[in-house]
Amino acid sequence: MSDELANDENDVTVADTVRWLHDEGLARLCGIGERAMSPIVAYTVDVATGTVTAFPAAVTGPGTDVVAMPADDLPAPGPTSKRLIVVGVTATESVLVLDLAVIAALGINAERPEATARSWVAQLLLGPQITIVTNSPELDAPAGARCRHTFIPGGATLFTVDDGQPPVTTVTLNPAIDGPDHLDVADDGSAELYLGTRFWQLQHALSVNDLTWAALTAELELPAEEPDSLVSGRAGH
Numbered sequence: 001m002s003d004e005l006a007n008d009e010n011d012v013t014v015a016d017t018v019r020w021l022h023d024e025g026l027a028r029l030c031g032i033g034e035r036a037m038s039p040i041v042a043y044t045v046d047v048a049t050g051t052v053t054a055f056p057a058a059v060t061g062p063g064t065d066v067v068a069m070p071a072d073d074l075p076a077p078g079p080t081s082k083r084l085i086v087v088g089v090t091a092t093e094s095v096l097v098l099d100l101a102v103i104a105a106l107g108i109n110a111e112r113p114e115a116t117a118r119s120w121v122a123q124l125l126l127g128p129q130i131t132i133v134t135n136s137p138e139l140d141a142p143a144g145a146r147c148r149h150t151f152i153p154g155g156a157t158l159f160t161v162d163d164g165q166p167p168v169t170t171v172t173l174n175p176a177i178d179g180p181d182h183l184d185v186a187d188d189g190s191a192e193l194y195l196g197t198r199f200w201q202l203q204h205a206l207s208v209n210d211l212t213w214a215a216l217t218a219e220l221e222l223p224a225e226e227p228d229s230l231v232s233g234r235a236g237h
Helices: 014-035 113-124 210-219
Strands: 040-046 051-056 067-070 084-090 094-099 105-109 131-134 147-149 157-162 169-173 181-185 191-195 198-205
Touching (some): 084 113, 105 113, 113 131, 113 169, 113 181, 113 210
Parallel strands (some): 131 147
Antiparallel strands (some): 040 051, 084 094, 084 198, 157 169, 181 191, 191 198
16 A cells, blocks of 8 residues: 555554545545546545555446556545545455445435444535535534534435535435435444445444544534544444
């Protein structure tokens, strides 16, 4: 993996990889998406080797081949990480990154989906261009107009993500009917992510428990500092 993570690849951990992603990795992954022939919906970063794999949203047609490259060969960081979020760690010890800008609607299914959603909201608020609207008091954060708690008709618990570029992403918690894109989180923190015909088995999905969320939302009232505390390889557990 790149020198920013470790000199010896055997010393690299999941937490190291997540820190690197939030320091600059996500902004560098954006460069892959901008140059791709087809929209890239997800990326994996192998913890041991640093190999980055990009997965187009479509699986057939021009520009839909899965592409792998070393982390050192990624494009230079863009100005923001846009709507990229770290979802968790796959069964093959890779960190899974999802681009919500490519997904109009996605569901999170869990006994308490708010814990997973908090991890996503906390990461998204690192991007100054992101605006979140939610009808869940458990996702409300003191970020002014950038995170608004309001009534949303329809009865479902959800939050929307907007960065000024369509489409607005809607994430629904325990939706009545699953669409083609959804994350199923088990009680032990393992999960399964379905994006159309693509599938990932996760040994751990990032989440944020009540105590950690209280600390994070308190930090949001202060000037932004290092993002390391926002997520970790075992956040919320």
